[in-house]
Amino acid sequence: MTAARRAEEGRRRGVNRSRMADVARLAGVSTSTVSRALRQPDIVSAELKGRIDEAVRRLAYVPNLMAGGLASARSRTVGVIVPSIMNSFFSETVEAMGERLADHGYQLMLGHSGYSAEREEALVASYLAWSPAAVVLTGRHHSKLTLRRLLDADVPVVEMWELGERPIDMAVGFSHRDVGRAVARRFLDRGATRPAFVGAALDRDLRAAERGAGFLAEAAEAGLDAAMIALPERPQVSAGAKGLARLLAERPDTDAAFFSNDALALGALFECQRRGVAVPGSLRLCGFGDLDFAAECAPSLTTVRPPRREIGRRVAEALLARFEGTDPGPAVLDLGFDLIERESG
Amino acid sequence: MTAARRAEEGRRRGVNRSRMADVARLAGVSTSTVSRALRQPDIVSAELKGRIDEAVRRLAYVPNLMAGGLASARSRTVGVIVPSIMNSFFSETVEAMGERLADHGYQLMLGHSGYSAEREEALVASYLAWSPAAVVLTGRHHSKLTLRRLLDADVPVVEMWELGERPIDMAVGFSHRDVGRAVARRFLDRGATRPAFVGAALDRDLRAAERGAGFLAEAAEAGLDAAMIALPERPQVSAGAKGLARLLAERPDTDAAFFSNDALALGALFECQRRGVAVPGSLRLCGFGDLDFAAECAPSLTTVRPPRREIGRRVAEALLARFEGTDPGPAVLDLGFDLIERESG
DNA sequence: GTGAAAGCGCTAACAT
DNA sequence: ATGTTAGCGCTTTCAC
Numbered sequence: 001m002t003a004a005r006r007a008e009e010g011r012r013r014g015v016n017r018s019r020m021a022d023v024a025r026l027a028g029v030s031t032s033t034v035s036r037a038l039r040q041p042d043i044v045s046a047e048l049k050g051r052i053d054e055a056v057r058r059l060a061y062v063p064n065l066m067a068g069g070l071a072s073a074r075s076r077t078v079g080v081i082v083p084s085i086m087n088s089f090f091s092e093t094v095e096a097m098g099e100r101l102a103d104h105g106y107q108l109m110l111g112h113s114g115y116s117a118e119r120e121e122a123l124v125a126s127y128l129a130w131s132p133a134a135v136v137l138t139g140r141h142h143s144k145l146t147l148r149r150l151l152d153a154d155v156p157v158v159e160m161w162e163l164g165e166r167p168i169d170m171a172v173g174f175s176h177r178d179v180g181r182a183v184a185r186r187f188l189d190r191g192a193t194r195p196a197f198v199g200a201a202l203d204r205d206l207r208a209a210e211r212g213a214g215f216l217a218e219a220a221e222a223g224l225d226a227a228m229i230a231l232p233e234r235p236q237v238s239a240g241a242k243g244l245a246r247l248l249a250e251r252p253d254t255d256a257a258f259f260s261n262d263a264l265a266l267g268a269l270f271e272c273q274r275r276g277v278a279v280p281g282s283l284r285l286c287g288f289g290d291l292d293f294a295a296e297c298a299p300s301l302t303t304v305r306p307p308r309r310e311i312g313r314r315v316a317e318a319l320l321a322r323f324e325g326t327d328p329g330p331a332v333l334d335l336g337f338d339l340i341e342r343e344s345g
Numbered sequence: 346m347t348a349a350r351r352a353e354e355g356r357r358r359g360v361n362r363s364r365m366a367d368v369a370r371l372a373g374v375s376t377s378t379v380s381r382a383l384r385q386p387d388i389v390s391a392e393l394k395g396r397i398d399e400a401v402r403r404l405a406y407v408p409n410l411m412a413g414g415l416a417s418a419r420s421r422t423v424g425v426i427v428p429s430i431m432n433s434f435f436s437e438t439v440e441a442m443g444e445r446l447a448d449h450g451y452q453l454m455l456g457h458s459g460y461s462a463e464r465e466e467a468l469v470a471s472y473l474a475w476s477p478a479a480v481v482l483t484g485r486h487h488s489k490l491t492l493r494r495l496l497d498a499d500v501p502v503v504e505m506w507e508l509g510e511r512p513i514d515m516a517v518g519f520s521h522r523d524v525g526r527a528v529a530r531r532f533l534d535r536g537a538t539r540p541a542f543v544g545a546a547l548d549r550d551l552r553a554a555e556r557g558a559g560f561l562a563e564a565a566e567a568g569l570d571a572a573m574i575a576l577p578e579r580p581q582v583s584a585g586a587k588g589l590a591r592l593l594a595e596r597p598d599t600d601a602a603f604f605s606n607d608a609l610a611l612g613a614l615f616e617c618q619r620r621g622v623a624v625p626g627s628l629r630l631c632g633f634g635d636l637d638f639a640a641e642c643a644p645s646l647t648t649v650r651p652p653r654r655e656i657g658r659r660v661a662e663a664l665l666a667r668f669e670g671t672d673p674g675p676a677v678l679d680l681g682f683d684l685i686e687r688e689s690g
Numbered sequence: 691g692t693g694a695a696a697g698c699g700c701t702a703a704c705a706t
Numbered sequence: 707a708t709g710t711t712a713g714c715g716c717t718t719t720c721a722c
Binding site: 063095110128 | 408411414420437439443447453456457470471474476581585608615618619637640641
């Protein structure tokens with residue numbers, strides 16, 4: 001081999017990267033046997049397995065996943081789309097899911113849609129180009145083309161964080177409408193008569209909108225006319241302060257407010273402190289998420305705890321079961337939620 | 346073709362998935378031309394380009410990235426490792442980086458090390474199996490094996506969020522030591538004489554430890570003996586409250602405290618409220634991160650704003666430049682930070 | 691239980 | 707500017 005040729009090879013594969021053929025040669029077997037030893041160790045004789053493992057170790061062999069994927073028409077990759085990585089709700093779910101799947105040799109490809117169906121569509125297309133083992137989406141609202149592509153690809157799909165009647169394939173989450181209802185009931189039980197819902201970016205965050213709808217529905221059934229404040233900005237602490245200001249301006253006699261997440265609720269709490277509004281004395285507050293500050297602020301925040309990690313874990317479990325051909329459990333898995341009763345409401 | 350054979354093909358490639366050869370046939374050209382038209386449109390005649398695009402559209406052709414990757418020995422994949430996805434510092438960086446790279450057809454593979462060098466090592470190995478276009482790591486401390494693997498693979502590497510003297514390849518971040526010094530100077534300028542640093546999980550979060558070291562060094566140079574409280578737990582709001590309690594117990598005359606992040610500082614602030622400690626009257630507080638609540642809490646939080654999004658953007662820019670063979674800029678890029686002066690300190 | 695041989699769908703010389 | 711040809715490194719029948 002000429003030096004130039006060797007240099008070319010080095011550039012292609014990275015300097016010291018060995019192939020399965022190198023392992024086979026060193027172990028004195030065929031590549032088929034190496035391939036089997038690596039993926040189904042039990043069907044290879046113990047002696048050969050030992051020689052192969054040794055060769056793998058000595059050569060520091062790392063399989064080329066693209067070659068494997070091409071040959072087998074599938075990859076150990078799971079494409080995941082969340083609305084935003086920065087949202088700690090989803091990132092905790094993703095972390096749990098990723099850990100569980102990584103244990104079994106699966107890699108996550110993570111993307112964020114920014115709550116846009118169009119971006120979701122593009123992400124799904126680019127995931128499918130990798131022949132993923134599965135695709136995980138957030139929510140149950142997707143474009144027609146997204147649906148068609150997923151169906152055509154015949155790939156396992158999980159919709160998470162929200163439940164629908166007819167999932168594409170599987171769904172793991174809970175009912176946001178029920179969350180809204182539960183919070184309303186809590187307020188009513190405590191004697192509130194002028195409840196309100198304050199949400200941000202509800203046109204994009206459909207799950208938050210549904211929590212609001214559930215809240216209003218429950219109040220209406222109790223004969224109360226709940227107010228609804230929809231803020232255009234992102235659901236951050238600063239928006240919560242504005243939301244409270246608007247609420248107090250538009251309906252000063254409000255006595256209980258459900259904010260679409262804990263960040264908003266915290267902002268509202270700060271604003272109450274600044275204005276001298278007593279919480280829960282003259283205004284009850286409830287958030288959603290049970291973020292870590294909820295238990296610490298003063299007064300501590302009544303909120304709803306979604307099964308963040310549990311969703312990730314169960315999605316992973318269902319997928320692993322599918323991959324291994326065992327029972328993946330129910331197509332629609334409702335994990336429920338907890339109402340965390342603290343001082344603010 | 347028999348029905349069974351067709352069924353087998355369907356299973357392999359997904360029901361309607363067409364190959365480049367199908368596109369070539371429909372457009373009446375060779376696959377090489379299709380391949381060129383897709384990757385370097387300018388070197389193909391306008392007429393053929395048009396026919397090919399039409400064929401791609403009609404067949405809803407999605408390239409098989411594994412085949413492409415195998416043939417070209419590289420993939421449009423960037424492996425990224427952060428300590429934790431749930432940490433909004435890193436997730437904002439990842440989001441910015443991902444957007445920029447996605448615009449150019451690159452996908453992120455995201456993993457989290459949980460601040461463990463061992464897990465980082467495993468992740469790097471699994472990324473390299475995908476022939477990634479680049480690998481992005483957090484920080485400058487990596488295991489020997491990680492280093493060797495990256496060097497052997499001859500892949501572009503960026504270390505982010507921290508700067509070292511000899512980066513593996515490129516580094517984009519800022520000096521955490523300087524952050525600590527800047528905060529100490531601020532406290533001293535305001536007349537503090539009994540400063541302290543409170544950090545959590547400093548044995549794992551080496552950047553936080555370095556902020557603490559810088560803080561102590563600056564205080565020492567001014568002839569002051571700064572205290573250091575190291576909490577074992579994760580840097581959350583609840584830990585901040587504990588940190589404040591310990592600080593007040595161990596050194597009651599402390600008049601200024603730098604918490605290793607905003608969550609801790611917020612917890613401390615809440616605890617001060619509960620104990621009736623005046624902030625900044627009897628105790629100055631400073632955080633790190635400038636999270637969204639920092640501007641909203643009462644008193645508002647003096648803190649340090651790291652260039653979260655900017656880091657992601659600049660990492661992406663540097664990599665894209667490398668991919669395209671243009672000037673990637675300096676090997677070590679210091680983006681600095683901002684001291685945000687608010688009420689608490 | 692193991693090996694030989696035929697691809698997987700694409701890219702990249704090379705030739706025209 | 708376009709086509710021909712030979713793989714990329716692995717998996718998977720199919721024989722033995």
